[in-house]
Amino acid sequence: MESPRLFPGAVTPHRHYRVDADGVGIAVNEWGNENDPVLALVHGGADFSRTFDVFAPLLAAAGWRVVAWDHRGHGDSDHAHLYSFEADLRDAVRVLDTVAPQRPIAVVGHSKGGAIMTSLAEAQPFRFRSFVNLDGIPYRRPGPDLPEYQRADAMNTEITAWLEHRRRTATGSRKPGTIEELARRRAQMNPRLSKEWLEYLVTVGAREDADGWRWKLDPSMRMGGFGPWRPEFGLFRLAGLGVPFLGVLVGADEPMGWGTKPHQVEKWIPRHGRLEFFEDIGHFIHIEQPEMVAGMALDFLGDPS
Amino acid sequence: MSTITLRHNRIELALHELRPATGDGHPLLLLHGLGERTPATVPVDLETWSGAIWGLDFTGHGESTLPVGGGYSAEVLLGDVDAAINNLGSVTLIGRGLGGYIALLAAGARADAVHGAIITDGPGLTGGTYESSVPQIVRLMNQGETPDPYALHELSRDVRAADYALDFVQFSTAHSELPEPINVSATYRPAWLEAVAAAPGVASLLIIDALDLYR
Numbered sequence: 402m403e404s405p406r407l408f409p410g411a412v413t414p415h416r417h418y419r420v421d422a423d424g425v426g427i428a429v430n431e432w433g434n435e436n437d438p439v440l441a442l443v444h445g446g447a448d449f450s451r452t453f454d455v456f457a458p459l460l461a462a463a464g465w466r467v468v469a470w471d472h473r474g475h476g477d478s479d480h481a482h483l484y485s486f487e488a489d490l491r492d493a494v495r496v497l498d499t500v501a502p503q504r505p506i507a508v509v510g511h512s513k514g515g516a517i518m519t520s521l522a523e524a525q526p527f528r529f530r531s532f533v534n535l536d537g538i539p540y541r542r543p544g545p546d547l548p549e550y551q552r553a554d555a556m557n558t559e560i561t562a563w564l565e566h567r568r569r570t571a572t573g574s575r576k577p578g579t580i581e582e583l584a585r586r587r588a589q590m591n592p593r594l595s596k597e598w599l600e601y602l603v604t605v606g607a608r609e610d611a612d613g614w615r616w617k618l619d620p621s622m623r624m625g626g627f628g629p630w631r632p633e634f635g636l637f638r639l640a641g642l643g644v645p646f647l648g649v650l651v652g653a654d655e656p657m658g659w660g661t662k663p664h665q666v667e668k669w670i671p672r673h674g675r676l677e678f679f680e681d682i683g684h685f686i687h688i689e690q691p692e693m694v695a696g697m698a699l700d701f702l703g704d705p706s
Numbered sequence: 707m708s709t710i711t712l713r714h715n716r717i718e719l720a721l722h723e724l725r726p727a728t729g730d731g732h733p734l735l736l737l738h739g740l741g742e743r744t745p746a747t748v749p750v751d752l753e754t755w756s757g758a759i760w761g762l763d764f765t766g767h768g769e770s771t772l773p774v775g776g777g778y779s780a781e782v783l784l785g786d787v788d789a790a791i792n793n794l795g796s797v798t799l800i801g802r803g804l805g806g807y808i809a810l811l812a813a814g815a816r817a818d819a820v821h822g823a824i825i826t827d828g829p830g831l832t833g834g835t836y837e838s839s840v841p842q843i844v845r846l847m848n849q850g851e852t853p854d855p856y857a858l859h860e861l862s863r864d865v866r867a868a869d870y871a872l873d874f875v876q877f878s879t880a881h882s883e884l885p886e887p888i889n890v891s892a893t894y895r896p897a898w899l900e901a902v903a904a905a906p907g908v909a910s911l912l913i914i915d916a917l918d919l920y921r
Contacts, residue, residue, distance in 0.1 A: 423845065424774035473775070482716050483765070483777030487841070493777070494843050524841040557877050558816045567785040568792060571713040621715050628781055629870040634836045652787060 406580075407450075410691070411454040415461075419527035420470070422495035427610035428477035429470040429496055433461030438705045439501045440465035443493070445537065446658075447590070447618060449476030450578025451605040456687045458568030463556035464705040465507065470496045474619035476606060484622065485651060486630075489517050496677060505530040505700045511687060512537045516635060522644050529644040533698045536651050538639065540661040559627050570621040580604065585614075590624075590656050593683040603671050607620045632659065636669040643657075646674035649694070651682045658684030675701070707746065709769065714820040720769035721790055722761045729756030731921055732821055734788060735797040736761040736807030740861050741853045742828025743768030751913050753798070760797075760825040761789045762813045764805075766854030776846070776856030778901050780808060780833075780864050791819045800913070803828025804861055806892065807871075810902065810915070812824030814874025814889055822920030824889045825899065826913060832896040833866035849898030868901035889916040 414430035421427075430450045440460055442453055450469035453622055457467045471478040472489050481488070510518035515537015547555055578586070584599035590693070591599060607614040626687050648670060650663055665680045670676050677697065679686060687694045712719040722744045725735070732754045738744055744761030752759060763770040764783050787808055790795060799823050806825035813823035844864070846855040855894060855910035878887045886909040888902065895903060903910055 422775060423848070449791065452741065472776075481775055481777060482771065482773030483775075483779075483782060485777040485779055488775060488777035490841060491843055491845070520841040521843075524843055553873060553876060556873060557814075560877075563781075564785065564788045564815060567715060569786065570715045579741075592776070624738075627863040629867045631867075 402462040402675070403695045406601050406604050408455070408598060410458070411601060412458040414451075414457075416469050416510070419698040420496050420499050422473070423471050425481050425492065426472065426479040427470050427492050427496055429500075431469075432457040433465055435466060437461075437464050437466040437504070439472070439504070440467050440507040440702070440705075441497065441508065442467050442469040443508065443510035443518055444472065444475070444493060445471065445514045447475070447615070447622070447624065449478065449606050452602060452688065454605065460509070460699065461689055468496070468500050473624055476617055477601070480619040481620070486498045486517065490520055493521060495515060502519050503527070505609060507531050507705075508516075509533040509535065509676040509698055512684065513622075519559055519635065519639055519642065522642050526643050531641075531645040531702050533648075533649070533701060535648045535694070536650045536658055536661070538648055538650065539635050539659045540565055540633055540663050540665045556627055559625055559677075563623070563626065566623055567621075570666065573620045575615040575618070575620045577610060577615050580614055583607055583614050585617060586604045591659030591685060593653065593655060594688055598688065636666060639666075639672060642674070647673045647698070647702075648674065648676045649675065649686065649697075650678045651684060651686050652653040652678065652680035653683040655684045702704060710750050710793070712789045712793055714765070715785070717771045717773065719765070719771075719789055720763040721793065722745070723765070724760070724761055727758040731755070731757035733758040733794050733797045733917065734759050734797050735787075735794065735893065736839070737799060737801035737809055737842060737854060738764065738767065739803030739805055739828030740763055741767070741858050742802065742829060744853070749791050749815045751805075752917065754914065755917055759896075760790070760794060762786060763852075764808075766857040767852050771895065772848070772850065772852050772854050772858040773856075776854070778835045778857050778860040778864070780804075783808045783861075784811040791816055795819065796821050798822045798824070800824040800826065801828070802826050803903060804830030804833075807866060808888070809834065810871060810874050810881060810888060813882070814877035817878045817887070820878070820882070820887070822884060822887055822916070823878070823887065823914060824920070825892055825902070827892045827894055830862055831894065831899070832893060833861075834863035836865055836867065836896075852879060866896065866898040868898045870907055875902055875905045875908060884920070889919065890918055895898040
């Protein structure tokens, strides 16, 4: 067994436990003093809570009990029978009921984690004292902009690929490899992150089998997908939020993320909310610039007590 | 009635043979409505079908696996139907309510294997709309039996949009050998189904006539 690699500033969570979400085991990691006020830190699609190993300790050091969990099928949480946005929302509520029942808390959500928490802030605003959304405001569908006839063809192709994938997943498992190979594969989705960081992530987000390392992410999950969902309906929701809101968008193009730009969503930012834009940073802004993002979030969230 | 078990990811699906073929022709596959299960016998209005008649229990319904912790979508049920098509080959689909909507998705997604899809009245035909899709966070008691309450809750609210449904009509008509590969027999037509019924390549025959069309 290879010993975990070190990465500057990375801190192993101080507490780790599981929450039962209607039969699905959700893995929770915490940093900071257990008696401090709760700050929920929510990861995005295909990520996991240990991607916060550098960012979370910076928030904890300011007096927050930082609580992050792996969505079902991600990280150390159970691989479930089924996955949906609404199921992720329910799982989140099970965790929050455990750590902060009926108490408003601070929330920082990245990417899909920001979108999930936007839905929660609409459905159950009483859980929030303030909310930071890191590049988690969808404006257009993921994927290239295509003319209508090509869009339909692309969707048809995507559906076929998805069904073929579903036919294989009953027996499938992830492809094994060395730490370096897994890091190289992830670099295709995270081209702006350093090799050292991605190799560190393998040691906390993959497991080592006899034939090599495998990402823990459920092999039945894949990028892309299709459905009747439209990003603009998330925007209508955003406009009506009644909790203090800081939205953060980025300018650098990346395979992950929605690529939303400020002029597209400005009018949907909730009243008294704030929108910040960083032209030269990518989707994983809290990993590229952890100190700067932590400082901005802490400023906005205010004194924990 | 004989039953075979199919695998769709972590779900085991029950595929029931209601009646072997009495003559020529490909199989007819019944897709039940929301909260229902495959009927024990051949429904009267389908007796004229000469090929074999099968019925699929969707995930969380009938004798199929009861999943833990919900997370349903119409697209997952499309995957259920695809598992049945993978086993039976070319089929004609007839769906009640939710099963009718799933039949439409399958007709578009597997246009080469679906020899006609008939949409009929039944539970779960309407679905949700964008406007009604305010997030709801409920905790439901699962009594260990199908139908799964999460299926009832989630699949009665999943968004059915006319433009999305029309994409599947277009895929079906573009790739099927039939001039009218989709038939709407339902009397009640929510907005998405109204749009489907008005599209080119969609017939609106009675069930008995639609069966003749796809025989």
